[in-house]
Amino acid sequence: MATSKPSLPKGTRDFGPEQSAKRSYIIDTIKKNFLKYGFSQIETPAMEQLSVLTGKYGDEGDQLLFKIVNSGDFLKKSNTQDYEAGSGQLLPKISEKGLRYDLTVPFARFVVMNQHEITFPFKRFQVQPVWRADRPQKGRYREFYQCDADIVGSNSLLNEAELTMLIHDVYSDLGYKGFVLKINHREILMELARYAGLKGKEMPFCVVIDKLDKIGQEKVTEELIGLGANESKLADILNVFNFIHDNISKIALIENLIGSNRGSSELSEYFNYLNAYEQGELKIELDFSLARGLSYYTGIIFEVKATDVQIGSITGGGRYDNLTGVFGMEGTSGVGISFGLDRIYDVLEELNLFPSALAQSSDVLIAHFDEQCMYHGLGLLQKLRSSGLRAEIFPESTKMKKQFNYADKKDIPFVLVIGSDEIANKKYSLKNMKDGSQEMLSIDQITEALSN
RNA sequence: GUGGUUGUAGUUCAGUUGGUUAGAACGCCUGAUUGUGGUUCAGGAGGUCGCCGGUUCGAGUCCGGUCUUCCACCCCA
DSSP, X not given: OOOOOOOOOTTOOOOOHHHHHHHHHXXXXXXHHHHHTTOEEOOOOSEEEHHHHTTSSHHHHHHHOOEEEOSSSTTTTOOXXXXXXXXXXXXXXXXXXXXXXXXXXXXXXXXXXXXTTOOSSEEEEEEEEEEOOOOOXXXXXXXXXXXXXXXXXXXXXXXXXXXXXXXXXXHHHTTOOOEEEEEEEHHHHXXXXXXXXXXXXXXXXXXXXXTHHHHHHHHHHHHHHHHTXXXXXXXXXXXXXXXXXXXXXXHHHHHHHHOSOHHHHHHHHHHHHHHHTTOOOOOEEEOTTOOOOOTTOOSEEEEEEESSSSOOEEEEEEEESOGGGGGTOTTOOEXXXXXXXXXXXXXXXXXXXXXXXXXXXXXXXXXXXXXXXXXXXXXXXXXXXXXXXXXXXXXXXXXXHHHHHHHHHTTOOEEEEEOHHHHHXXXXXXXXTTTOOEEEEOHHHHHHHHHO
């Protein structure tokens, strides 16, 4: 077989021991908090039927789905006419499965398929990779992890409040203070669009509004007038966006402009819940210009942004009133959030916020002078491990220099040396690699010393 | 999907208007050190210059294609 240079598919990465340790640290922190809030873990397959995935993410999303060609002779169901008719007709004949694009739609499928076994409200979390055929950039990968927590089967806004507290706990545990949790309500965006005279064009309105902090007010105004918006009403709206005040005052202001509505009353109720937790210093900012994508959100939406790192959104979520409806199960409302593991990693890395003690090295290495010493070491190895220590033995008898170098490179803090004297005296040299000190100790003394 | 950008040793990068045998630092290996790593010193190995093709007497250098990287759109974790 011809050899070839190995390479990775675009937008995918390997993770070495150090990176993996850091990723596990983030995942463990998030999982711990999911469990703390009463969520249970589920897992779903990497691939789903294409019929489950398509049409859930809009036309853009469908293009970004990775499709899997059918097994075996994947052309056998198609003919040249299908080929000439283009990919739209050919695709369903050669592909029936795709890689999941997010965790929410597979979860909706899971809920529908298991509705009779599930007790509602159902609180599930899921930490798995998803795939998007997007063009990669910094912080944008074709394979990345989402850490989702959703509550379905409950309309209560207390769930939104719970997720808000959860987000704060996660970032607090990760030691990251530079985030801001932005909140808005889909209904307010709709009302604002109608106020601006864009009835029927609410979605395009949201798309433009979402670019506000990127392209600025003038460009946004320009684009919205291009859509047919009323200029003076638009000025009213931008005025509200610029209003810097506490969140409660902002609700009053928006009601003043477009009247009381489902959005404003739900936001009030949400803030009332948060208030009752009696937890000060929540980093929540009501931002009426926040317009998250994902067409299925219908209620409160939120997004966590890093203020000190240029990376975009690191957590997002919101309420979807009828996600399971597309699978024939009506009236199940849900609310969820998704932590972007890969982006959180990039933030912690850039700000140097990973704990220094993440290295997964052994506590002690057993080094030896010859094969007989190595055999003797296996008994000691077993004693070290059964007392709870992380221990390893160098697997070949070779020069001391090489064995010590191994311990040094792997940051193993202690080396236990076995020679013929040691075996005779039942006392072994234990070297502290940090300060270079060394003493002769029995195996019991060593386990004792290292266990502290 | 549209437009641009990047690629040279394990890593970070030099490499002149196209011209002998493509360099440095760090890392790696060996020795100085026959019971001990990190420091020091001496020596050594390591390159299809992303890949394919073209122009040329001659290409790391110029041209085309392709893959990859990063960036701006679009969208998003």
